[in-house]
Structure formats: structure tokens, C-alpha cells
Amino acid sequence: MKIIAMIPARYSASRFPGKLMKDLAGKPVILRTYEAALHTNLFDDVYVVTDSDIIFKSIQNAGGKAIMSKKEHECGSDRIAEAVENLAVDIVINVQGDEPFIDAVSLSKLIDVxxxxxxKEIDLASLKVEITDMEDIKNPNNVKVITDVNNLAIYFSRSVIPYHRDTNIKVxxxxxxxxxxxxxxxxxxFYNTPITPLEAAEKIEAIRYQEIGKKIKMVETSVEAVGIDTPEDLEKAKNYLKNVE
Known part of the structure; x- marks a missing residue:
């Protein structure tokens, strides 16, 4: 079974333009992510796939592997699908470019699925982490997920799910x-299916997989990596890096 990691990387992020090329302790965020994936030693290959000359050259100049997208894409899955269409691979891990501290233990759990x-009943696997702070729960930037008793995803939403109607029941x-x-x-x-209605409404690509009948196995992790969606997140990441290095 050949397993590769693909890191989709857009330069023009809406909430924080150019965030992947922002400096994170002497290296661009995207290079930090690439190196973190590489150093897990879990993959036969690691690639960054991007629409940006700046990101492409940054990875190549550091000795990494990068693929330039030929088409415009709305989401990471589309960008990755184009890149792997003609590659002889079995499993593709999508590592988010703005999460430079993803851990090897969690990635290994996904591969184990x-x-x-x-x-071969499972089409996808992904990670979930429990959150307890109400600000985090209500924050639409945090995508929430609910699962069935077998940890197959039922739905993803930016809204608070489940709705805690009966407060006597622990949720x-x-x-x-x-x-x-x-x-x-x-x-x-996924790549050959147009954007689906609920995906369009929520702006969550995982929903398209569900709308076309794919099974998504959710794997719980206790590791809450530092994602970078805002300038404030970048400062948190810099502080996190100081503590771990």
C-alpha cells in the first residue's frame, strides 16, 4: 500500500492573505508544515500542491517536492485530486498547510484505519478533538462534527452540533x-462531482463526500495542534514553537 502526503497550499487565503508565506521562526509557515510531515517518516512521498509561484519556489528552493496546479480550485480536495490523478498511489493524506505542528501519532492513527x-468499506478517515470551551464551540471558524456509534461521521457544521436541548443529558x-x-x-x-448544496451552504468540503455517499471514519485525538487562520494565530504559533524547541 503506497501512502503519500499532499499539502494543498493557496496563497490568497481570504481571512489571512499570504499566511502560508509568513515567517514562523525563520521559515515560512508552509515550509514548517512540509518538514513536519516529512519528519514523521510515515509517507512514501510528501508534496506541496499549490497555485502560487511564490510557494512553489519556496518549497523547491528548500529541496522539497512541489506540484503546480494547472486549474483553479475552490478547495484542497480538488487541488490534491488533480495532482494525484495520474500517480500510482493507494492512500493520500491531506495535511493542511496552515497546521505546521500536526503530530505523527495522529497521522499514524489515520493510516491504521x-x-x-x-x-475497503471506509473511503476517508479524519481527525476530531473534543472541545469544551463555549467560545470554541460557538465559533464558526471551528467546524464541528457528530458521529454514529461506530465513529462514522454523520454531519459537519460551523453551527453548534448537536443542539443541547435536554441539559440533563451530557453532550x-x-x-x-x-x-x-x-x-x-x-x-x-469528489473531484468529478460538482459542488453539492450543503457543501456550498456551509463551505465545508467534507460534506460533499457525505452527499455523494462516502463513508468517513473519525479518529479522536487529544492533540490540539496550532492552526493559523489569523495574525493572532500566527503569534500563538510562534509562542508554541518557542516552548517546544
Missing amino acids: FKKDST KYYKHKGVYAFRKQALLD
Whole structure:
């Protein structure tokens, strides 16, 4: 089973333009992410796939592997699908370019989903982390996920899910972490399907997979990596890096 990591990287992020090229302790954010994925030693190959000459050259100049997108894409899955369409791979891990501190243990858990899935029933695997702070739960920038008893995803939303109507019942909330593992065919099926209604409404690409019938296995992790969506997040990442180096 050939397993690769793909890191989709857009330069013009709406909330924080150019964030992937911002300096993070002497290196661009995207290079930090690339190196973190590489150093896990979990993958046969690691690539950055981008629409940006600046990002492409940054990775190549550092000795890394980068692929330039030929088309315009609305989401990371589309960008990755184009890049892997003609590659001989089985499993593709989507590592978010703005999460430079993703851990090897969590990535390994995603890979294990497919190693244990002998009947090939699971199309995707992804990570979730429990959140308890109400500000985090209500924050629309945090995508929430609910699952069935087998940890298959039921739905993803920027809204608060589940709705806690009966306060006598204990409810747990989980944030969806933007790290995916795909079977190649699931990725190509997504790529060849137009944007779906609920995906368009929520602006969450995972929903398209659900709307076309793909099974997504959610894996819980206790590691809350530092994602970079705002300038404030970048400062948090710099402080985090100081503490771990």
C-alpha cells in the first residue's frame, strides 16, 4: 500500500492573505508544515500542491517536492485530486498547510484505519478533538462534527452540533481537524462531482463526500495542534514553537 502526503497550499487565503508565506521562526509557515510531515517518516512521498509561484519556489528552493496546479480550485480536495490523478498511489493524506505542528501519532492513527479495513468499506478517515470551551464551540471558524456509534461521521457544521436541548443529558462537542486520509478513488469521485448544496451552504468540503455517499471514519485525538487562520494565530504559533524547541 503506497501512502503519500499532499499539502494543498493557496496563497490568497481570504481571512489571512499570504499566511502560508509568513515567517514562523525563520521559515515560512508552509515550509514548517512540509518538514513536519516529512519528519514523521510515515509517507512514501510528501508534496506541496499549490497555485502560487511564490510557494512553489519556496518549497523547491528548500529541496522539497512541489506540484503546480494547472486549474483553479475552490478547495484542497480538488487541488490534491488533480495532482494525484495520474500517480500510482493507494492512500493520500491531506495535511493542511496552515497546521505546521500536526503530530505523527495522529497521522499514524489515520493510516491504521485503512490497514485494518480489509473489506475497503471506509473511503476517508479524519481527525476530531473534543472541545469544551463555549467560545470554541460557538465559533464558526471551528467546524464541528457528530458521529454514529461506530465513529462514522454523520454531519459537519460551523453551527453548534448537536443542539443541547435536554441539559440533563451530557453532550460532548468535537472539532473537526482539517487532516484527511483518502482512498484515491474517493478523492477522484469528489473531484468529478460538482459542488453539492450543503457543501456550498456551509463551505465545508467534507460534506460533499457525505452527499455523494462516502463513508468517513473519525479518529479522536487529544492533540490540539496550532492552526493559523489569523495574525493572532500566527503569534500563538510562534509562542508554541518557542516552548517546544
